[in-house]
Amino acid sequence: DTGVSQDPRHKITxxxxxxxxxxxxISEHNRLYWYRQTLGQGPEFLTYFQNEAQLEKSRxxxxxxxxxxxxxxxxxxxxxxxxxGDSAMYLCASSLEPYEQYFGxxxxxxxx
Amino acid sequence: AQSVTQLGSHVSVSEGALVLLRCNYSSSxxxxxxxxxxxxxQGLQLLLKYTSAATLVKGINGFEAEFKKSETSxxxxxxxAHMSDAAEYFCAVTQAQKLVFGQGxxxxxxx
Numbered sequence: 001d002t003g004v005s006q007d008p009r010h011k012i013t014x015x016x017x018x019x020x021x022x023x024x025x026i027s028e029h030n031r032l033y034w035y036r037q038t039l040g041q042g043p044e045f046l047t048y049f050q051n052e053a054q055l056e057k058s059r060x061x062x063x064x065x066x067x068x069x070x071x072x073x074x075x076x077x078x079x080x081x082x083x084x085g086d087s088a089m090y091l092c093a094s095s096l097e098p099y100e101q102y103f104g105x106x107x108x109x110x111x112x
Numbered sequence: 113a114q115s116v117t118q119l120g121s122h123v124s125v126s127e128g129a130l131v132l133l134r135c136n137y138s139s140s141x142x143x144x145x146x147x148x149x150x151x152x153x154q155g156l157q158l159l160l161k162y163t164s165a166a167t168l169v170k171g172i173n174g175f176e177a178e179f180k181k182s183e184t185s186x187x188x189x190x191x192x193a194h195m196s197d198a199a200e201y202f203c204a205v206t207q208a209q210k211l212v213f214g215q216g217x218x219x220x221x222x223x
Contacts, residue, residue: 004155006155031209033209033210033211035211040121040215040216041215041216042116042202042204042213042214042215042216043156043202043211043213044213045210045211045212048209048210050209055209056209056210091155091156093156098206098209099144099146099161099163099206099211100146100158100161101158101211102158103148103155103156103157104155105154105155106153106154106155108153
């Protein structure tokens, strides 16, 4: 059990550019979640997959955001036309049951 | 919708003193409750969870929490603080398939 991994750990991009983050869940976990955490706040839910199906999306997930989980394994989160307000820590979590989520180290995005 | 309120954004205690971090929740259904810890520039680590079994839950690193339905509370305690406990602590409640987090409490340990 190597835990949840995320890549990259840090990303600096210019406003208007597209970015993509990757999450590799714990191997036997069929549920995968994305959260966003801004400075001084708790994580906020973005989206949830069970296997390859995206079952829920938050209203926080604007049209510029898209997430995929092909083949029910790793997941990617893409942000198009980044804005300064997108600067945050993006956290991925996975679980086997619908609770007890295990989190990765996060990807810190800075939009300049 | 479920929600979580953590009373006190910053708590400071002396090394060896009792740690008490407060969490109150609102939930329309019997909740599952969690405490997570986050060290700087890292993800969240699960400390403990309540899933409708024993109301006193023991977790890692000497932490425990008590579920009190009448008070809608799930406060986190540790009898004796250690310098390594300095971190951000988050209380969370399940809402359908996701977690709803409080705003966090930053714990500082004074030597």
